[in-house]
Amino acid sequence: xxxxxxxxxxxxxxxxxxxFECGQCFRWNQEEDGSYTGVFGxxxxxVKKEDNxxxxxxxxxxxxxxxxxxxFDMGRDYEKIKQQLSKIDSYMKESIEYGKGIRILNQDxxxxxxxxxxxxxxxxxxxxxxxxxxxxxxxKEIQWNGKKYYTFPTPEELKDVTVEEYRKLGLxxxxxxxxxxxxxxxxxxxxxxxxxxxxxxxxxxxxxxTLSGVGPKVADCILLFSTLKRFEVFPxxxxxxxxxxxxxxxxxxxxxxxxxxxxxxxxxxxxNLAGMAQQYLFYxxxxx
DNA sequence: ACCCAGGGTCGTC
DNA sequence: GACGACCCTGGG
Numbered sequence: 001x002x003x004x005x006x007x008x009x010x011x012x013x014x015x016x017x018x019x020f021e022c023g024q025c026f027r028w029n030q031e032e033d034g035s036y037t038g039v040f041g042x043x044x045x046x047v048k049k050e051d052n053x054x055x056x057x058x059x060x061x062x063x064x065x066x067x068x069x070x071x072f073d074m075g076r077d078y079e080k081i082k083q084q085l086s087k088i089d090s091y092m093k094e095s096i097e098y099g100k101g102i103r104i105l106n107q108d109x110x111x112x113x114x115x116x117x118x119x120x121x122x123x124x125x126x127x128x129x130x131x132x133x134x135x136x137x138x139x140k141e142i143q144w145n146g147k148k149y150y151t152f153p154t155p156e157e158l159k160d161v162t163v164e165e166y167r168k169l170g171l172x173x174x175x176x177x178x179x180x181x182x183x184x185x186x187x188x189x190x191x192x193x194x195x196x197x198x199x200x201x202x203x204x205x206x207x208x209x210t211l212s213g214v215g216p217k218v219a220d221c222i223l224l225f226s227t228l229k230r231f232e233v234f235p236x237x238x239x240x241x242x243x244x245x246x247x248x249x250x251x252x253x254x255x256x257x258x259x260x261x262x263x264x265x266x267x268x269x270x271x272n273l274a275g276m277a278q279q280y281l282f283y284x285x286x287x288x
Numbered sequence: 289a290c291c292c293a294g295g296g297t298c299g300t301c
Numbered sequence: 302g303a304c305g306a307c308c309c310t311g312g313g
Contacts, residue, residue, distance in 0.1 A: 023295060116295080123294040126310060172308025177297080215297045237295040258302090282295075 003144070004064035005057040013078035015101020016049055022102050022283040024225045026115055026128045027135075027152070039135070041108060043067060044142050044149045059144045073103050073229075081276055088269055091247045092277060095284035102279055104225065109192050110185070111152045112226035117177050117213035119221075126170070133169045158182045177213025184211060201230050216259070224275040234266040234274040243285040 008014075020028040020036050028038035035048035037058075045058035045068075056068050069075065082100065086093045114134075119127050131152070138153035138161065159182070166175035184190050190207050198204050201223065208219040220235035222228065234240075236259055244262050245251050248269070270277040 117297095119294095120296040121294065121307080122296085123310075126294080129310095167308085170309065173297090173306090174308075213297065217296060221295075235295075238293090239295065286295090 001059050001061070001142075003057060004060045005055070006064045006068055007056070008054040008068075008074075010052050011054055011074075013082065013101055013103060014049075014054060014072075016047060018099050018101035018283070019072075019103050019105070021287075022099060022279055023124070023286070024279070025105055025107060026119075026124070026131050039142070039149050039151060040071060040105075040111075041067075042140075042142070042151055044144045059142055071106050073106055076103075078103060081273060085270065085273055085277055085280070088277075092280065095280040098288055099280045099283040102276075102283065104229070104231075104276070104279070106227045106229065107225055108152070109196065109222070109226045109228060110155060112222050113181065113185075113208070113211065113214070114152075114178065116218045116221045116225075117181060117211075118171065118174055120174060120177075120213060120215075120218060122174075130170055137165075137169065155182055155186050159186060174213060180212035181214070196227065201232065204228065204230075205233075220275075224278075231275040232272045234263060234270070234278050236262055237282075239282050239285050240278055243281045247281075 016034075016036050020030075020038070025038070027040065028036045030036055031046070033048070035046055037044070037046045042061040043059060045056055045060070045064075048055045056064060058064075060067050082096050086096050115127070115131060118130050122130075132150075135150035135152050138157045139150040142149045142151065158178075161179070161182075163175045163179045166178055171178060185192060190211055195204050195207060205219050205223060208214050208222055209216070214222070217235050217237055220233040223230040223233045224235060236244075241257070241262065244265065245257060248265050249257055249261070251257050266274045266277070
């Protein structure tokens, strides 16, 4: 396929580091010139920011403009979201100033499910390594600029992979979870197309929770970071627990506070933007 | 060498 | 609901 190019000018709320390193995705890597290259769907894209221009180029299955607008969530007014959240308190204001360029990507539902199953009790370098090996082993090769890239494997491409093979890729105890979840999705025990159509967040969440390896935290990440795009959920992990404890609960023994209590505070304070608030707080606490 | 933590989930009590 | 176990890797 041929290389395509697309340029956006004067975009607000768009910082490469904030987008790709806020923890929502695992397949974007920084290049020596500061740009980022990543694989999503059947596309390989490089994104570079120069002055007030954002330059996208790479191999795209369809039209690059449409692909970029959709994936980078260009239809949403992040300035407005930030304005609303900033009004809540000084903590939100500060965390938003830190992560002002965050956008929530429209990532493929299946890929997001598998990626966040892998993320359980794991660290980011290892998660990225596992996903790369998984893609290299079972995905399709795409060549660009003399380099080889690999698409994330489809459910069909993982159909005959054994638990042992997963273990060899370094998945650890998540091997069975991946195996079972892939099977459930192939058998339509959980129908991803129907999930995409269902407007009822609680119903979708319940469906996701039936998948092996998907608990409350992973389910909320899938709801927030995939094309499902539910901003009202509030994924609670160790970092968010920490930051909520420090800022809003002021409890020194972080393990004692229940999830319910944190959820209650999040809903009361952030409402239907809880997911965005979570991202700013998470990123701020982890990086700063 | 040893311990601990990492974007948790699952089975058991 | 609370607890421990779980694969593996890097850092102290």
